[in-house]
Amino acid sequence: xxxxxxxxxxxxxxxxxxxxxxxxxxxxxxxxxxxxxxxxxxxxxxxxxxxxxxxxxxxxxxxxxxxxxxxxxxxxxxxxxxxxxxxxxxxxxxxxxxxxxxxxxxxxxxxxxxxxxxxxxxxxxxxxxxxxxxxxxxxxxxxxxxxxxxxxxxxxxxxxxxxxxxxxxxxxxxxxxxxxxxxxxxxxxxxxxxxxxxxxxxxxxxxxxxxxxxxxxxxxxxxxxxxxxxxxxxxxxxxxxxxxxxxxxxxxxxxxxxxxxxxxxxxxxxxxxxxxxxxxxxxxxxxxxxxxxxxxxxx
Numbered sequence: 001x002x003x004x005x006x007x008x009x010x011x012x013x014x015x016x017x018x019x020x021x022x023x024x025x026x027x028x029x030x031x032x033x034x035x036x037x038x039x040x041x042x043x044x045x046x047x048x049x050x051x052x053x054x055x056x057x058x059x060x061x062x063x064x065x066x067x068x069x070x071x072x073x074x075x076x077x078x079x080x081x082x083x084x085x086x087x088x089x090x091x092x093x094x095x096x097x098x099x100x101x102x103x104x105x106x107x108x109x110x111x112x113x114x115x116x117x118x119x120x121x122x123x124x125x126x127x128x129x130x131x132x133x134x135x136x137x138x139x140x141x142x143x144x145x146x147x148x149x150x151x152x153x154x155x156x157x158x159x160x161x162x163x164x165x166x167x168x169x170x171x172x173x174x175x176x177x178x179x180x181x182x183x184x185x186x187x188x189x190x191x192x193x194x195x196x197x198x199x200x201x202x203x204x205x206x207x208x209x210x211x212x213x214x215x216x217x218x219x220x221x222x223x224x225x226x227x228x229x230x231x232x233x234x235x236x237x238x239x240x241x242x243x244x245x246x247x248x249x250x251x252x253x254x255x256x257x258x259x260x261x262x263x264x265x266x267x268x269x270x271x272x273x274x275x276x277x278x279x280x281x282x283x284x285x286x287x288x289x290x291x292x293x294x295x296x297x298x299x
Contacts (some may be wrong), residue, residue: 013057015045022088027081029132030154064089064114065121185283192287203228213293243279243290245272255279256290261296271295
């Protein structure tokens, strides 16, 4: 360190003093690598290192170590940052070693004290660095754990969503297959609804003809009767069944349609007194209900 001796306290740093420094800079607990310097030579007042840094040393008592705080203006982020410097002054230690009284016991004792101070500072810095590393490792471990937990949750959600989608797809497939099966099963319903009344009319005409006193009419109608039997057998093979209730059966609203009601001393309420026309079923579905007359004594 070079100093102007005129009107100056030699134990205080002033503008123009030259120093050789080791500098470490921290932003919170994070070390700022780009600001770290070894054996940097600066002249106070020239701002050789960082603008505003020299002002931290000017007026300071000359010693080997400084712990300095600095408000740094980050123009890129347009904000002020709190920066902490750990500064080791090498020139001061060399001065003690090369001074005029270095052979004296007093200076030797002072040198030993300075060495012990340096060792303590180094030990404190090593602990500080170790704590930073420990915190960093802990932070990395927590991040890794959270990441794994997040991935497990994502995987669990994916499994649940896949299961829900598969179930919905299966339900939709079964629904449409069942619907298609139903449509196929009852595809002939509209045609049968048109044809079956005609067949029924032929049967009624045949029954009337068989009651005729004219033999020619009876012979003619008997042919239709045999044809009707063959037709009913063919319908039954195609799962088309005749609903032909018996007199005295109980009225069933699913299979029967009431055309009229009447009173009777021989039958109870809801019993069938007469069948006006048979009904028909396709598989298990009623296409045409049987037309009936039932008893209603309490009208």
